[in-house]
Amino acid sequence: MENIVVGAGLSGAVIANSIAEKLNEKVLVIDKRDFVGGNINDYVDEQTHIHVHRFGPHIFHTNSDRVWEYLSKFTDWHDFSFEPKVVIKGKKVTLPFNLNTIKECFEPELAQKYTKKLVDTYGMETKIPILELKNTDDEDLKFIADFVYKYVFEGYTVKQWGLKPEEIDKSITARVPVFISYDNRYFQDKYQAIPKEGYSSMVKNILNHKNIEVRLNTEFKKAELDSDTRLFYTGPIDEYFDYKYGQLPYRSVTFGIETKDVEFYQPAAMVNYPCDNDFTRITEHKHFLGEKSEKTVISKEYSHQFELGKNERFYPISNNESAALYQKYSDEAKKLKNVYFYGRLGAYKYYNMDQAVLAALELFDSINT
Ligand code: UDP
Numbered sequence: 001m002e003n004i005v006v007g008a009g010l011s012g013a014v015i016a017n018s019i020a021e022k023l024n025e026k027v028l029v030i031d032k033r034d035f036v037g038g039n040i041n042d043y044v045d046e047q048t049h050i051h052v053h054r055f056g057p058h059i060f061h062t063n064s065d066r067v068w069e070y071l072s073k074f075t076d077w078h079d080f081s082f083e084p085k086v087v088i089k090g091k092k093v094t095l096p097f098n099l100n101t102i103k104e105c106f107e108p109e110l111a112q113k114y115t116k117k118l119v120d121t122y123g124m125e126t127k128i129p130i131l132e133l134k135n136t137d138d139e140d141l142k143f144i145a146d147f148v149y150k151y152v153f154e155g156y157t158v159k160q161w162g163l164k165p166e167e168i169d170k171s172i173t174a175r176v177p178v179f180i181s182y183d184n185r186y187f188q189d190k191y192q193a194i195p196k197e198g199y200s201s202m203v204k205n206i207l208n209h210k211n212i213e214v215r216l217n218t219e220f221k222k223a224e225l226d227s228d229t230r231l232f233y234t235g236p237i238d239e240y241f242d243y244k245y246g247q248l249p250y251r252s253v254t255f256g257i258e259t260k261d262v263e264f265y266q267p268a269a270m271v272n273y274p275c276d277n278d279f280t281r282i283t284e285h286k287h288f289l290g291e292k293s294e295k296t297v298i299s300k301e302y303s304h305q306f307e308l309g310k311n312e313r314f315y316p317i318s319n320n321e322s323a324a325l326y327q328k329y330s331d332e333a334k335k336l337k338n339v340y341f342y343g344r345l346g347a348y349k350y351y352n353m354d355q356a357v358l359a360a361l362e363l364f365d366s367i368n369t
Helices: 010-023 065-071 099-105 108-122 139-161 199-207 320-335 353-367
Strands: 003-006 027-030 042-044 051-053 060-062 077-079 085-088 091-094 126-128 178-180 191-195 212-215 230-233 250-260 270-272 281-284 296-305 339-341
Touching (some): 003 010, 010 353, 060 065, 065 353, 085 099, 099 108, 139 296
Parallel strands (some): 027 212, 085 270, 230 339
Antiparallel strands (some): 042 051, 077 191, 270 281
């Protein structure tokens, strides 16, 4: 049987490698872009030699031993503790909003009062989504919740999603909960690191197998498929079905990449701007791998509605309507034999990288058992 993987992103690479290695079968991987890695692609900037995350900051983090051990076969790692900042009233302070951020934002007496209230109410090392924190009758907690809502979440979410925090799926703002802790890390996972030679290099290594052929700049054409081909499709599921039920909605992002004539532009890899500017955040790429250079490369992120043919898909928009539409496509997909949909676009899920890898490994397990 012939195997075709559509999409040379992380999900596509993992499934292709599983087939090539474990089944010892040939796999053709095609991608319409001229690079591998999908939206985790990075490249080395010619002038500064800094690895630039082409589609925004990617920080690998996972609690899964399986995923960590799997990827570690293809890359060495650079330990990276992600400690971003958020600009509140012109000052760069700790994000996620935690007990250090309180110290940074309030006079000592007030900071102490709010810290005590939060710790007494929730306990240390707890994580409270902002929308849950807002749901309180206590005056002090309400003050803190309104402050965080206004200065961290509201403006950012309106820019990022075109909607207010309470209008998007709760799980999205819950990705960055208020953290009753002095731990400044964005993630608390067991493993957190950046591939030492970059993400593109890691993906190339996953695809580097005698049974795998990669063809870039190649569009997928359903009509050219043989009936006995097994197809692993990581492209948009609605596109596969020619949008017969309509388009699944996405948010898109564009990037303003600039080289700055300073060694460091900002104190952290990522600084978020909820209240100021029309971009959401600035990434300074040299921080990820601790790269040294006289100049630096930054990128500003601008969010837009996804428009077919105009920009790229980044974030599935999770709501009842899109879930119902996805369900229709998913039902169609189930009727097909030997066609599997996965990855952020195929499964229409806001996957983190480790979730995408695990889903691909599990898909392989499921077809192979
Ligand atoms: N968010 C926010 N302010 C911030 C950071 C995050 O309002 O400073 C909200 C926003 O709605 C965002 C969501 O939390 O879309 C998830 O943020 P995350 O950093 O996980 O987004 P990603 O890195 O996946 O783009």
